[in-house]
Amino acid sequence: MKKTGKSKKSACKKFEMDITDYVLGDRTFLTKSKEKKLLVHLGKCLRCQKDFWSWRKIWAVMVGKHQSERPAFKAKMAALMAQFKSNPMAAKKEIGSAAGQVYDILIARGEMPVYLIRKETGLRGYPFYEAVGHLVMGGKVTLNKSNGSYDSLRPQGVNEHLQTGI
Numbered sequence: 001m002k003k004t005g006k007s008k009k010s011a012c013k014k015f016e017m018d019i020t021d022y023v024l025g026d027r028t029f030l031t032k033s034k035e036k037k038l039l040v041h042l043g044k045c046l047r048c049q050k051d052f053w054s055w056r057k058i059w060a061v062m063v064g065k066h067q068s069e070r071p072a073f074k075a076k077m078a079a080l081m082a083q084f085k086s087n088p089m090a091a092k093k094e095i096g097s098a099a100g101q102v103y104d105i106l107i108a109r110g111e112m113p114v115y116l117i118r119k120e121t122g123l124r125g126y127p128f129y130e131a132v133g134h135l136v137m138g139g140k141v142t143l144n145k146s147n148g149s150y151d152s153l154r155p156q157g158v159n160e161h162l163q164t165g166i
């Protein structure tokens, strides 16, 4: 499948954060009117619908369905995100740097279980999830639901590079 994460239209770009907020249930910036606009856009934009479903899947897999639905966990994440987003520029930088660290370790070592990536990069919580979300949605990494105990991430950039580099 062709990935078009980098050539995303600017009309869609402005909904990026809204989609993650909506999926995570974060109301810090997602006002009722923004949510309404998002839902209208989702209704007619297949690309954003794809992002939306990817995010839901990532979130459920990364956090665990039961964990992600617990009110105490939701409240904790909401507080973290509010703190995080009080400085959007710093947040963007932190997510970018987290995404870089995750991608680098995957390129260096190949497919890895999520818990091990977290352990070795020292990344945790919201920046980690958000970074992985962006890597997966940008087509740089695939999230593999394992039939054993651990889900893993596999880098895609290497394959793409090899395929296009020949």
Ligand SMILES: [Zn+2]
Pocket: 011, 012, 015, 041, 045, 046, 047, 048, 049
């Ligand atoms: Zn869109």
